[in-house]
Amino acid sequence: MGPLYKFGWFDFAYSFQIAGLVGFFFGFVLERAGFGDARKLTAIFYLRDFAVLKVMFTAIVVCSLGLLYFSLFGWIDLARVHILPTYIWPQIVGGLILGVGFVMGGYCPTTSIVATVTGKLDGLIFIVGMMLGSIIFAELFPLLQSFYEAGGMGTVRLPDLFHLSPGVIALLISLMALGVYWVAERVEQKFGNPDELPKGSPKAKRIAAGILVLLGLILAVGYPEERYAQKPVTALLPPKGEKATPIEQKTAPVEKPKSASGFKIVEDEGC
């Protein structure tokens, strides 16, 4: 049962190899999509090419449905997946500034790596800028700290917020994604360069859309809501029969148990 690391299948040192592997495929698929080129990335903001939106939304839909199916089949314990906490004000302001940085600089953090290794000098300069921006943030942190913690709501997930079952939320997200794709394709047909836009067969798209709605419907009907409940930290002990190992706590960066290699597992962080 996953997450494998939280059940002690491998130690901290080995997790770096997983990181390298995940990163390799991450960088690979981003480059395949052409996301190493700022012109391709920023075309979305001039309504010419919505590849960024399509990739992001599809990845989110696939992964969120995937997580719920894994949980449904008992392959993953969602209570042990690190959920990013909500701090609504810094997230709103940070998102707006990041958007400005995106259209000004041409990249977001990960795509600037892709750009740099494929030979784009502006990608490298963007990375230097990001390091400077992080240092500026850290130096100003005493002034920013109260805002950094403003609007803290803990781990709020959409099903908790809307009082709907996770399966229904998954179905709604799938439907929203299909609506967004439909609008995006209409808009880019109008403003974009038809030679550079992807050509997909309408039949394949309809079949894929049908499968997505079906998968969402199955979750909406069949996903047991109690499986989604967040267990309190004290309940995060390894269940019987599983290998007993260090379990990370959701909060409080206090002393963590040591793993086999003598490394200490430190707290999760989002990004």
Add this chain to the structure above:
Amino acid sequence: MNKRYANPYAIGVCLGLVLLFSFYTMGRGVGSSASFARIGTFAMGLVAPEHTEANAYFSKYFRGGRSPLMAWLVFLSLGAGLGALFSAFIANRIKGEVARGPAMGVSARLWLALFGGILSGFAARLARGCTSGQALTGASELAFGSWVFMFCIFGGAYATAYLFRKEWL
């Protein structure tokens, strides 16, 4: 140069599966902005070690007594660089250039890349993540704040895109 990129929906499915693999193995999603913050912290630690370790924000990257570079996300970013390099190599897309619109000068573009990077680095720390670590990962977990964050990225970019049209069009 080969400009034929893969279909974005197919890429999205692959990216979603990569993310799912990360959740299944590690119980966490991907991310990259923290690795730049960590490299910045590492550099600051070389220049002014005491100042850096005393800083309330930098100090969290020294937790556990390890180098700031010994972190999961740093290795993920290294892997991302290798994966992108491999993909660009097999598609014959490695080319030294400055990506910009036809009406844009090189030095102006590089200055804008620098300032855009500074804004992005700052914003990613403020929001506790970037497009991948906060938007992609958090939205897949159905975290409320991450969805708000994602729409705010698009909001901020669309609101100011007109100002930068000469950079790209």
